[in-house]
Amino acid sequence: QIHTHAYNYQRAATRPTSLICVSLSFFFSFLFFFEKDFPTCCVNSLLLVFRRKFSSGSPSSFNIHMAAYADDLASIGGFAAPADAFTQTQGRILCCLCGASIAPNPANMCVGCVRNQVDITEGIPKEVILLWCKGCGRYLSPPSAWIYAELESRELLALCLKRLKGLTKVHLADASFVWTEPHSRRVKLKVTIEKEVLKNTILRESFQVTYVVQTQYCDDCRRVDAKDTWTAVVQARQKVEHKRTFFYLEQLILKYSAHSQIINVKELPDGLDFFFSNRSHAVKFVDFLQSVVPVRYKASQKLISHDEQNSSYNYKYTFMVEIVPICKNDLVFLPRKVAHASGTISPLVLCSRVSNVIRFLDPVSMQIADLPPMHFWREPFRSLANAKQLTHYHVIDCEPIRGMQLGKMQMADVTVARNSDFGRNDKLFIGRTHLGSILSAGDSVLGYDLSNLNTNDDNLRLYRRAIPDFVLVRKFYPGIRKKSRARHWQLRTLPKERAETHSKKSADDQAMRDARDYEEFLREVEEDPDVRQEINLYAAPGAEHIMASRRAELEVDDEAEEDFPEVALGELLSSLSIQDGTLGDGSASVGMPGSGAIAGAVDSDGEDVDMMDA
Numbered sequence: 250q251i252h253t254h255a256y257n258y259q260r261a262a263t264r265p266t267s268l269i270c271v272s273l274s275f276f277f278s279f280l281f282f283f284e285k286d287f288p289t290c291c292v293n294s295l296l297l298v299f300r301r302k303f304s305s306g307s308p309s310s311f312n313i314h315m316a317a318y319a320d321d322l323a324s325i326g327g328f329a330a331p332a333d334a335f336t337q338t339q340g341r342i343l344c345c346l347c348g349a350s351i352a353p354n355p356a357n358m359c360v361g362c363v364r365n366q367v368d369i370t371e372g373i374p375k376e377v378i379l380l381w382c383k384g385c386g387r388y389l390s391p392p393s394a395w396i397y398a399e400l401e402s403r404e405l406l407a408l409c410l411k412r413l414k415g416l417t418k419v420h421l422a423d424a425s426f427v428w429t430e431p432h433s434r435r436v437k438l439k440v441t442i443e444k445e446v447l448k449n450t451i452l453r454e455s456f457q458v459t460y461v462v463q464t465q466y467c468d469d470c471r472r473v474d475a476k477d478t479w480t481a482v483v484q485a486r487q488k489v490e491h492k493r494t495f496f497y498l499e500q501l502i503l504k505y506s507a508h509s510q511i512i513n514v515k516e517l518p519d520g521l522d523f524f525f526s527n528r529s530h531a532v533k534f535v536d537f538l539q540s541v542v543p544v545r546y547k548a549s550q551k552l553i554s555h556d557e558q559n560s561s562y563n564y565k566y567t568f569m570v571e572i573v574p575i576c577k578n579d580l581v582f583l584p585r586k587v588a589h590a591s592g593t594i595s596p597l598v599l600c601s602r603v604s605n606v607i608r609f610l611d612p613v614s615m616q617i618a619d620l621p622p623m624h625f626w627r628e629p630f631r632s633l634a635n636a637k638q639l640t641h642y643h644v645i646d647c648e649p650i651r652g653m654q655l656g657k658m659q660m661a662d663v664t665v666a667r668n669s670d671f672g673r674n675d676k677l678f679i680g681r682t683h684l685g686s687i688l689s690a691g692d693s694v695l696g697y698d699l700s701n702l703n704t705n706d707d708n709l710r711l712y713r714r715a716i717p718d719f720v721l722v723r724k725f726y727p728g729i730r731k732k733s734r735a736r737h738w739q740l741r742t743l744p745k746e747r748a749e750t751h752s753k754k755s756a757d758d759q760a761m762r763d764a765r766d767y768e769e770f771l772r773e774v775e776e777d778p779d780v781r782q783e784i785n786l787y788a789a790p791g792a793e794h795i796m797a798s799r800r801a802e803l804e805v806d807d808e809a810e811e812d813f814p815e816v817a818l819g820e821l822l823s824s825l826s827i828q829d830g831t832l833g834d835g836s837a838s839v840g841m842p843g844s845g846a847i848a849g850a851v852d853s854d855g856e857d858v859d860m861m862d863a
Contacts (some may be wrong), residue, residue, distance in 0.1 A: 356447045363452055369444040370456055373415035379408075379436060379460040384470030395467045400436075401426045409438055409460055419444045427457060436460040472512060472526045479512060479524040480565060481531035485538065486520040487572040490637065492763060494576055494603075495521055496770040498542060500784035503741045507537045516745040518759060528566050535568050543573040543607055543622035573625055575600050575607055577773075578639075578722050579632035580697045582709045583609070587628060591618035596712060599722065600632070602779075612683050612720050615655045633704050636769070639695040639722060641668035645677060647692075649685040661685025665694065665719065682721040687812075696721035723776070726810045734799055736771070737792040738816050741785070776814055788821040 341350050346362040356363055380389035387395040388408055398404035410416065410424060419442040427437035441455040472478040487494050502508050510530035515522040525531040538544050547569045554563040575581060583596040591609070594616050598609040607620045642665040653660035663682045670676050678700075688694060697720045709716075750756040774780050789795065796818065803813075 355449045358447075360452075363446060363450065364454065367446040367452065369419060369442060369446065369452055369454055372418065373413065373440075373442075373456075374458070375456070376459050376461065377409075377412050379412065379462050380465045381462050382467040382470055383464045384466055384474070387467060389465065389467075395469075400431060405436070406438075409436065409458075410440075412460070413438075413440070413458060416442070422453060423455075434462040436462060469526050479526060481525045481528045481568065482566070483523040483525070483531050483534055483538075483568045483570055484520065485523070485544075485570045485572065488519070488574045489576060490635065491576075491766045491769070493636075493766050493770045493773070494542070494572060496767055497780075497784070498538075499743055500740060501541050502537075503743065504783075504785050505537070507534060508743060510534070511743075514743050514745045515748055517748045521745070528564075531566060531568055535570060538570055540605055542603065543605060543625065544570050545622060545626050546570040573603070573607060573622060575603065575625075575632055576635065577601070577603050578636050580634040580720060581609065581630070581632045582706055582712070584628055584630055584708055587620065587624070587630070590624065591620060592616070594618045596708065597716065597720070599720065610683065613681055613717070615653070615658055615660060615683050617655075630708075631706075633706055633709065634697050634702060638697065638702075640698040640719075641725060641727075642666065642678075642694050642696055642719065642721065643668060643671075644688050644690055644692045644694055646690055647685060647688045654686075657686060658683040659685035661688065663688065663721070665696075665721070667698065668693075678718045680717050680719055684721055684724065687724055688721075692810075693725040693727050694721050695723055695725045726776070726813050728806065728810050729803075729813050730772075734802070735789075735795050736775075736816075737789050737795040737799070737818075738786045738821050739789045740771075740774075741787065775816060778814060781816065781820060786816065786821050788818070788823060792818060792821065 339352060342353050342357065343349065344351050344359040344362055345357045347359060349359050351359045358366070381387070382389075382395060385395070386397065388398050388405070390396050390408055390411070396404060396408065398408060406424065406426065410421070421440070422443050423439075423441040425439050427439050429435045429437055436459075438458045438460070439455060440458055441453065443451055443453045446452050466474065485495070485498070510525055510527070510533070511523050512526055513524040515524070523531075523534060525534065535546055539546075548566065549569070550564045550566045552562060553565055555561070577600055579600045581598050581600055583591070583594070583598060585596070588594055588596045594609065595611045595613060598611050598618075600607060601610040601617070602608040606622070607625065609618050609620065610616075645664040645666055647661050647663045649659050649661040661682055661684070662679070663685070664677055664679050666675075666677050682688070684694065698718075699716055699720065700718045747756070750759070774784070774786075796815075
C-alpha cells in the first residue's frame with residue numbers, strides 16, 4: 250500500500266518530489282515491519298516532524314504533496330494523526346481555602362469558595378411589588394403606563410425584569426416562570442445571571458424572585474368608579490315624540506360592543522348622554538353613530554384649569570349629535586328639489602328604512618330612493634305623520650297586479666274600511682298598496698288616513714296632483730295583541746341614569762311614555778324579520794316551554810292570526826351570554842328600561858294592554 254501511494258504521488262508531482270516519496274516509502278516500510286521493536290511514539294514523532302516541515306513552508310506544489318503524503322502514511326500505518334500525536338494530561342491543584350482537588354484557574358479556588366467570597370446577587374432584591382388594576386386587569390409599567398399581560402406571558406416577563414433593580418451590573422443569562430397558584434397573588438421568576446469576579450473568573454448563579462401582586466386602580470378605572478369625573482360627553486338628540494330610535498340604537502351599540510369605553514349613560518326626555526374618560530373614545534363613538542344612523546354633530550370644548558408652570562391645559566369636550574327627525578314608517582312629503590334629486594320620485598313617500606342613509610318608498614309606484622344625511626341637512630324637512638297617527642283598517646278585497654313586483658313587495662288594488670266606521674256607516678276606500686303579497690280579504694292593516702289628516706306642511710298645499718285617501722304601512726294582528734303573553738326572547742339594555750325631574754308626577758308620566766315606546770319597539774322587532782337580523786335576541790329562561798304554551802293557546806284561539814311572524818328559537822342566542830355588570834367592563838343588564846314591569850299602558854289603537862318585561 251505504501252509503494253502504491255508513492256507511485257501515485259510520483260505521477261502527480263515533479264521529479265524531485267517523486268524521488269523523495271520513493272525513498273520515504275522504503276524507510277517507513279522498514280519502521281512498520283519492525284513495529285514491535287520500534288516504539289510507536291517515535292514513528293508518530295517522525296510523521297509529525299515530516300508533516301510540519303512541509304506544512305510550514307511556502308504553498309508550493311512540493312510542500313502540498315509532501316504534507317498530504319505524510320497524512321496517508323499515518324492512516325495506513327494505523328497511527329494517530331500527526332496533529333494529535335502528543336496528548337497532554339491536565340494537572341490538578343488544591344483549592345487555597347478548602348484544599349479540594351480542582352482544575353487550575355486564575356483564582357486558585359473552587360466554585361463553592363468563590364461563591365462564599367463573592368455574592369454576585371448583591372443589590373438585586375428577592376421580593377418586588379407588582380401593581381395590578383382589578384378594574385381593567387392591567388399592570389403598572391412605571392412611571393405611568395398600564396399594560397395588558399396574561400399570566401406567564403412574554404409581556405409579563407418583560408415587565409417583571411424591568412421592575413427588577415440591579416440587573417444592569419450583571420449579565421442576564423436566563424429567566425423563566427416558576428408555577429404558582431393563580432389566586433395566590435404571587436408571581437415567581439427563576440433568574441440566572443453571570444458576572445466576572447476576581448481575575449478572569451466568570452461566576453454564574455441562579456436564584457428566585459417573588460413578585461407580590463397588589464391592587465391599585467388605574468386613572469381610567471378611578472374615574473369610572475367616581476362616576477363624576479369625565480372628560481368628554483356625546484349628547485345624542487332627536488326631535489321626535491317617541492324613543493324607538495334610541496331603543497334601536499341601544500341594541501346596535503350592544504351588538505357591536507361600542508359601549509366598552511362608556512363610563513356612564515344619562516337618560517333625558519329627548520335623548521341620551523354618553524360620558525367618556527378620554528376625548529379619543531368620544532370621537533370613536535361619534536364615528537360609530539355616523540355609520541349606523543343619519544346624524545350631524547358639532548364639537549366644543551371648555552377650559553377647566555391651566556397650569557402655567559407645566560403649560561398643561563385641562564379641557565372638557567362636548568359633542569352634540571343630532572339624529573335626523575325621520576323614523577321608519579313615517580309618512581313624508583319631500584320638497585321639490587329633494588324629490589327631483591332622488592330620481593324624480595313622487596313627493597308623497599314612506600320611510601321604509603333608516604340606517605346611515607334614509608330610504609324612501611313610493612307606495613304607489615314602488616320606486617325607492619336613498620337620501621344621504623348631508624343632503625337632508627341642506628334642506629331639512631319633517632314628516633307629515635308618524636306611527637302614533639296610524640289608523641286601523643280592515644281589508645275588504647285585495648287583487649294583486651301581475652308584473653308589478655319588487656322583492657317582497659307586490660302592487661295590488663285594495664278595498665279597505667276604517668275600523669272606527671263599523672256600525673256607523675258603510676264608507677269604503679279604494680286605492681293601491683305595495684303590501685299585496687301579504688294582504689288578503691279579512692286582514693287588518695295599519696295606515697295613514699289622508700282624508701282626515703290635519704297638517705300645516707306648505708309643500709303639501711302647493712302640490713297640485715291628487716292625493717290618495719289612505720297609505721297602508723304594515724299588517725296588524727289584533728287577535729294576537731288582544732292578550733298579553735309572555736315572550737320567549739329578551740333584549741339586553743344599557744344601565745342608564747335618569748335625569749332629575751322637578752316633580753314625581755312628571756317622572757311617572759315619562760316612565761309610562763318610555764314603557765309604551767319600548768313595547769312598540771318590541772312589537773316591531775317581533776313582526777319585522779329585517780329588524781331582527783340587525784340586532785341580537787336572547788333566549789328567555791324557559792324559552793321552549795313558553796313557546797310551546799303560546800302555540801297551544803293560539804291553536805285554541807279562533808281569532809288569532811295563523812300567519813303571525815313568530816320569532817324562531819334558531820334566531821335566539823344563548824341566555825348565558827347575558828350578565829349584569831357595569832359599562833366599563835362592556836357588559837349590560839337585561840329587561841325593560843327603567844325598573845321592572847309597568848301595567849296599564851295603552852297601545853297605538855287606544856286599547857289597554859299589560860306591559861311585561863322583555
